[in-house]
Amino acid sequence: MRAHNERLVLTLIRQVGPLAKAEIARLTGLSAQTVSVIMRGLEADGLLKKGEPVRGKVGQPSVPMNLAGDGAYFLGLKVGRRSLDLILTDFRGHVEGRVSVTHRYPDPDNVIAFANESIEILLGKLSATQRARVAGLGIAIPFRLHDWAQPLGVAQEDMADWQDRDIAADIADRWDFPVYLRNDASAACGAELVFGDKNRPRDFLYFFIGFFVGGGMVLDNTLYTGRTGNAAALGSIPIGIEGAKVRQLVDVASLITLEQMVIAAGGQSEMIWSTPQAWQLDEQVLEPWMQRAVDGLAYAILSATCLIDFEAVMIDGWLPEAVRSRIVQRTRERLEEIGVAGIDVPEIRPGTIGHDARALGAASLPLSDRFLVDRNAFLKA
Structure with a gap:
């Protein structure tokens, strides 16, 4: 029960922001004494830290408690069809380190080698105390990679090994922390839940524009992944x-x-995959793709x-911020232009994470498993 209540407090502060003990007691329904015991324990464990006292009210000034950035660390691996990213984040989701590489297509052996080498590099930058606080590795990966040889422009045998390979188990054999795996688009949606804007709605649909567009679905502040973990496979929606x-x-x-259109126009497509900040696209190519x-x-x-x-609907992706903003605004305008009788069109918002959503969503997997609860099941307000 104590472990559950600790998770409850950590979840609440992550969702709402710094809170004083009295406010935590009100929101959770826990007694003031129980909250005090929990807060002291979490502070002693290095997971919470005191903020500046808030004065100006009757009685003693309240002291808000916030997450301690160095309270825990998490690794997130994004396996993309054109690139790999491995990041190290702190307890508040700040990216402390990164290793990235582009490739023609993902190969299981190469992905595992990249992951192990990159973990070694990133952990090497931590002190012994910080290293002991690494809680796990999450992997965000497209499911059924063996089905995508043709779009990647490679032979079917080049992708065949993905059908029976468990890269999570292979990487876990090397390290002393747990390894988690989730569909990459669902992981990106999960990043919005764990690290995103605290003012987001309780129910929203999420699109992530990557090599293939995908997405996720959040109902009552909970990521719904479905029976196979592939719910809200938005790229497959018939249009x-x-x-x-x-x-x-x-x-x-x-x-x-977009890559195919760039190549057909005689351009170089490699800059699309290195980083969104590197995009230099001819408007005559970008505009028709965007429309x-x-x-x-x-x-x-x-x-x-x-x-x-x-x-609401959130739209994010491996995109420059300016391109994402144009897509969001023009989607709003298109929906207003179309109009469909009998339904209310949801609010269209940009995602709040950006191109790192898949890697951060991967890092959120060990964080959620170790430190969070579904707040809707336990909060009274």
Whole structure:
């Protein structure tokens, strides 16, 4: 019970921000004495730290408690179809270190080697005390990678090893901390829950534009991943049917489509994958891709909203911030232009994490497992 209550307090402070003991007692329904004991224990464990006293009210000044950045550390590995990223974050989600590499396609042996070498590099930058506070590694990876040889432009045998390979188990054999794995788009959505804007709605649909567009679904502040862990596979949403041929969102709102358009125009596509800050795209290529992506997103949002009455939709991706802003604004405008009788169009917002969402979502997996609870099941307010 004590462990549960500690998780409850840590979850509340992460979701709401710095809080005094009296406010925590009010929000959780725990007694003031119980909260005091919990707070002292978490502070002694290095997970919480005192803020500046808040004066100006009757009685003793209240002292808000906040998460201690050095209270714990987490590793997050993003396995992308064109790149790999491994990050080290502190307890508050600040990225303390990063190792990145681009590739033509992901190979299991190379991914495992990259992960082990990069972990060694990042842990080498920590003190012995900090190293002891590393709580685990999360992996964000596209599911069923063995099915994607053709879009990657490689032979089927190049991707065949993914069908039976468990890279989480292989990496875990090397280290003394747990390793977790989740679909990459769902992990990106999870980053919004753990590290994102505290003023987000309780229910929202989330799109992440990467090599392929994907997403996640949050209901009552909980990431819903479904029976197979692949719920809200938004890239697969049909946006048009002609005879037996189905056109899907993935066909128009994915970066692989943009890459193909850049190459067809005689440009170099490598800069798309190194970092979004490196993008230098001809507007005559970017504009038509963006228009098709916006049309597809609007169609997918309307279809999803007919099923679940989302309060908001968040759009993020491996994108420069300016490009993401244009996509968000034009999706709003397109939805207003279309109009569908019988449904209320949700608010369209930009994601608050950015291009690191998949890696940060991966890092959030050990954090959530070790330190958090589903706050809706336990908070009274």
